[in-house]
Every structure is written in C-alpha cells, then in structure tokens.
Amino acid sequence: MRIDVPARLRASIGRNRSTWRVLVPVVCLLAGFGFATSARDARGTDLRPPATANLTDLVRAAEADVQSSDRTLAALQAQVSAATNDAGKGNSAVADAQAKVRPLAVPGGLTAVRGPGIVVVLNDAQDQSANPGVDPNQLVVHQSDLQAVVNALWSGGAEAMMIAGQRVIATSAVRCVGNTLLLNGDVYSPPFRVAAIGPYQTMQSALDLSPGVKLFKEAARFYGLGYTVGSQQKLDLPAYTRPVGLAYAKATTR
Numbered sequence: 001m002r003i004d005v006p007a008r009l010r011a012s013i014g015r016n017r018s019t020w021r022v023l024v025p026v027v028c029l030l031a032g033f034g035f036a037t038s039a040r041d042a043r044g045t046d047l048r049p050p051a052t053a054n055l056t057d058l059v060r061a062a063e064a065d066v067q068s069s070d071r072t073l074a075a076l077q078a079q080v081s082a083a084t085n086d087a088g089k090g091n092s093a094v095a096d097a098q099a100k101v102r103p104l105a106v107p108g109g110l111t112a113v114r115g116p117g118i119v120v121v122l123n124d125a126q127d128q129s130a131n132p133g134v135d136p137n138q139l140v141v142h143q144s145d146l147q148a149v150v151n152a153l154w155s156g157g158a159e160a161m162m163i164a165g166q167r168v169i170a171t172s173a174v175r176c177v178g179n180t181l182l183l184n185g186d187v188y189s190p191p192f193r194v195a196a197i198g199p200y201q202t203m204q205s206a207l208d209l210s211p212g213v214k215l216f217k218e219a220a221r222f223y224g225l226g227y228t229v230g231s232q233q234k235l236d237l238p239a240y241t242r243p244v245g246l247a248y249a250k251a252t253t254r
Contacts, residue, residue: 066185109169109240113160115197117235120149123191123226124179131223138223141190143176148212149194150174156206158196160237164188167240184242191226200231
C-alpha cells in the first residue's frame with residue numbers, strides 16, 4: 001500500500017536529513033578535539049585521582065609526613081646533643097658557653113617541668129542542633145578565644161604552658177584554621193586543653209578579668225560551648241623540641 005506524503009512534509013524531512021549530514025561530522029570532530037586535549041593535559045595520568053580528590057586523605061597524608069619528619073628531627077637532635085656534650089668535656093670554651101646557656105633552658109621552654117597549676121578546656125558546642133538558625137561560627141572555638149585564655153594565663157603569672165600537649169614558648173603562635181588549631185606545625189581538633197604551671201589563684205583572677213574570656217564564657221552559657229577551669233596539684237609539661245631559630249623574609253636587590 002502506498003502512503004502519499006504531503007509535499008511540505010517531504011521538504012521538511014529532506015531539510016532535516018541535510019542538517020544531520022552536516023552536524024554529525026561537526027559533533028564528532030569537537031568530541032575528538034576534547035578527548036585529545038584531555039589526553040594531552042593528563043599525560044597518561046588520572047585528571048582527578050582519588051588521592052587528590054579526597055581532602056581528608058590529603059590532610060592525613062600531610063600529617064603522616066609531619067610525624068615522620070618529627071621522628072627524624074628527634075633522632076638528629078639526640079645526635080647533636082650527644083656531640084655537644086662530648087665537645088664540652090674536652091673543650092673549655094665550649095664548656096663555658098654551655099654553662100651560660102644552661103640557665104636559659106628552663107625559661108625558654110627547652111626542658112620538661114613539673115608543678116602545680118591550672119587547666120582550662122575550651123570546646124565547640126556539642127549539640128549544634130539545639131541552636132537552629134544560629135550562625136555556625138557562634139558554635140565553635142575561635143582563635144581569639146584561645147588567645148584570650150593564653151594571654152590571661154601569662155599575665156596571671158604562668159611560668160610554663162602547653163596547649164593540646166604541645167609546649168608553648170615565646171615564638172609559638174596560636175592560629176586557628178576553621179575549627180582546628182595549628183600549633184608548632186601540628187593540627188589539633190577541639191576540645192583544646194590549656195595547662196599552665198604557676199599560681200592558681202592569680203591565674204584564675206586573670207581569667208575572670210579578661211574581656212575576651214568573659215565574652216567566651218557568655219557565649220558558652222548561651223550557645224552551649226564548653227568552658228571548664230580546674231586546679232591541678234601536679235602538671236607534667238614536656239620540653240619544646242622544635243627548632244627555635246626564626247625564619248623571616250629578606251628584601252632582594254636588583
């Protein structure tokens with residue numbers, strides 16, 4: 001049986017066939033160009049390998065590298081200390097220099113210390129769902145909060161201090177990235193435990209008088225953040241083992 005197709009429809013079908021005959025080669029050409037560009041940029045590697053696509057894996061790998069470097073550093077420092085001690089035994093000039101430096105080791109944080117003091121713990125709000133509609137930044141510990149506690153303890157007579165198990169010295173900087181603490185090259189998550197050896201009552205009074213600490217205590221009561229203070233009869237603070245040299249930028253001349 002023969003079906004008569006209207007002339008207008010036959011013309012439309014013919015035009016569509018002509019259009020597809022032109023478009024198909026163009027689309028294939030563009031696709032081939034895209035594949036070639038990807039292959040050139042990748043150079044035989046995955047453009048988004050799992051190791052780089054997963055930020056958590058990157059952080060863990062970086063922390064593992066830091067820990068490995070720390071172990072290497074500790075071994076080298078032990079060798080240097082042993083060589084320095086041997087040099088002092090046979091050289092009077094070295095022995096005199098060591099005698100002058102030795103009294104500075106304790107205030108410089110280069111030796112482990114023990115004594116009574118205070119422990120302050122700051123933590124993020126644990127039940128953040130209890131604050132619907134609240135800015136999430138109000139529910140975490142910030143750099144300014146930690147700095148306020150640290151500064152208050154120093155002004156209250158702290159003789160030695162550590163944060164999250166890391167000894168704090170004059171060149172230590174309290175920096176927060178998001179809700180994590182970056183201290184002496186390591187990253188720590190809350191809760192943040194600040195321990196200081198010194199007169200408890202004086203340090204407690206300094207905390208109570210600190211404007212920054214007052215603001216955090218108010219936020220803790222309102223939003224449910226963690227803030228605790230307690231005295232300790234025996235605190236053990238480790239020695240600072242990282243490099244003590246200062247690194248700074250220098251101007252270049254052309």
